[in-house]
Amino acid sequence: MASAQVKASPHFFDVTPTTGWPAGPVAVTYCGDTTYEQAAANAQEVEMTMPTPAFGAHRSIAGGFEHAFTAGVGVGCDCLQIFVKNQRQWRAPQLCDRHVAAYKAGARQTGLTPVLAHASYLLNLASPDTATRRKSVHAMVDELERCEALGVSALIFHPGAHLGSGIKSGIKRVARSLDQVHERCPGYRTLILLETTAGQGTAVGHRFEQLAAIIDHVSASGRLGVCLDTCHLFAAGYDFRKPEDYAAMVDELGSVIGLSNVKCIHLNDSKRLLGSRVDRHEHIGKGKIGKRGFVHFVNDKRFAHVPMIIETPKGKDGRGTDLDKVNLKRLRALIR
Numbered sequence: 001m002a003s004a005q006v007k008a009s010p011h012f013f014d015v016t017p018t019t020g021w022p023a024g025p026v027a028v029t030y031c032g033d034t035t036y037e038q039a040a041a042n043a044q045e046v047e048m049t050m051p052t053p054a055f056g057a058h059r060s061i062a063g064g065f066e067h068a069f070t071a072g073v074g075v076g077c078d079c080l081q082i083f084v085k086n087q088r089q090w091r092a093p094q095l096c097d098r099h100v101a102a103y104k105a106g107a108r109q110t111g112l113t114p115v116l117a118h119a120s121y122l123l124n125l126a127s128p129d130t131a132t133r134r135k136s137v138h139a140m141v142d143e144l145e146r147c148e149a150l151g152v153s154a155l156i157f158h159p160g161a162h163l164g165s166g167i168k169s170g171i172k173r174v175a176r177s178l179d180q181v182h183e184r185c186p187g188y189r190t191l192i193l194l195e196t197t198a199g200q201g202t203a204v205g206h207r208f209e210q211l212a213a214i215i216d217h218v219s220a221s222g223r224l225g226v227c228l229d230t231c232h233l234f235a236a237g238y239d240f241r242k243p244e245d246y247a248a249m250v251d252e253l254g255s256v257i258g259l260s261n262v263k264c265i266h267l268n269d270s271k272r273l274l275g276s277r278v279d280r281h282e283h284i285g286k287g288k289i290g291k292r293g294f295v296h297f298v299n300d301k302r303f304a305h306v307p308m309i310i311e312t313p314k315g316k317d318g319r320g321t322d323l324d325k326v327n328l329k330r331l332r333a334l335i336r
């Protein structure tokens with residue numbers, strides 16, 4: 001957080017629509033105040049600072065949850081994204097009290113918030129193959145149970161691939177699968193976020209309309225949200241490098257999905273061209289999007305309460321600095 005006096009509410013999933021400042025449909029809590037007038041009154045005493053988003057990175061849980069938290073703090077994260085199990089395997093050992101305690105200690109000691117989880121890339125809730133889809137629903141339930149036990153705010157997943165059966169039937173299968181997951185996880189607080197995809201192969205979810213259609217078909221749609229991914233958006237054909245194009249895209253997002261449904265933004269540059277439909281992440285400012293595309297997101301007050309997470313290539317630069325630290329610094333430098 002950029003400011004100790006004024007910061008986005010950590011309870012960003014609870015914010016309710018209002019009018020007034022900041023422009024847009026979402027109220028941010030300032031020092032516990034909920035209206036601009038109250039915040040303005042307080043601001044006479046403290047120097048008013050515009051809220052900035054919480055920035056974070058996806059970090060590995062190898063060696064235990066505590067390592068992800070420690071590494072996150074080390075590279076300058078405010079918030080964090082993790083896997084809640086080995087994402088390359090369908091089965092994983094059950095969470096035990098020891099794991100939960102390690103997670104909670106990590107969260108408490110580092111103060112990273114919110115924490116979001118990314119679901120395994122193996123699961124395909126859109127699959128026309130009944131066995132695969134069933135297995136995927138089962139795995140998604142397992143992931144959501146882990147999230148709930150840990151206190152993870154949201155579980156992000158890629159809607160899946162229709163594998164030639166068509167976008168429409170893919171959309172319906174994802175929705176039916178999510179209904180089944182919800183039925184098996186009654187009363188859970190962890191939200192499920194649908195991530196925008198690059199549209200590689202037969203991937204579902206590369207147009208806002210497709211995500212809106214999935215949400216529309218799900219009974220407990222209030223338990224869902226959306227995660228934007230800048231690399232995926234760009235690869236899918238959404239250009240947001242020029243201010244006017246960014247404005248048009250966010251307008252479209254607002255009317256098709258609703259800006260209050262955006263609960264996370266993945267900030268990744270793209271190795272591939274606009275509309276390439278190929279998902280290859282690049283370091284911030286070093287890809288085909290370039291810094292100017294990210295300037296809009298990090299300075300958009302409508303997204304000031306939305307956690308922004310990098311999933312850029314891992315490693316170290318020439319001086320031995322973690323590349324996540326480099327990318328996060330680069331993003332913060334874009335704030336005006």
Ligand code: ZN
Binds near residue numbers: 118157158195
């Ligand atoms: Zn993803």
Ligand code: MN
Binds near residue numbers: 266
């Ligand atoms: Mn992503």
Ligand code: MN
Binds near residue numbers: 229232281
């Ligand atoms: Mn990706």
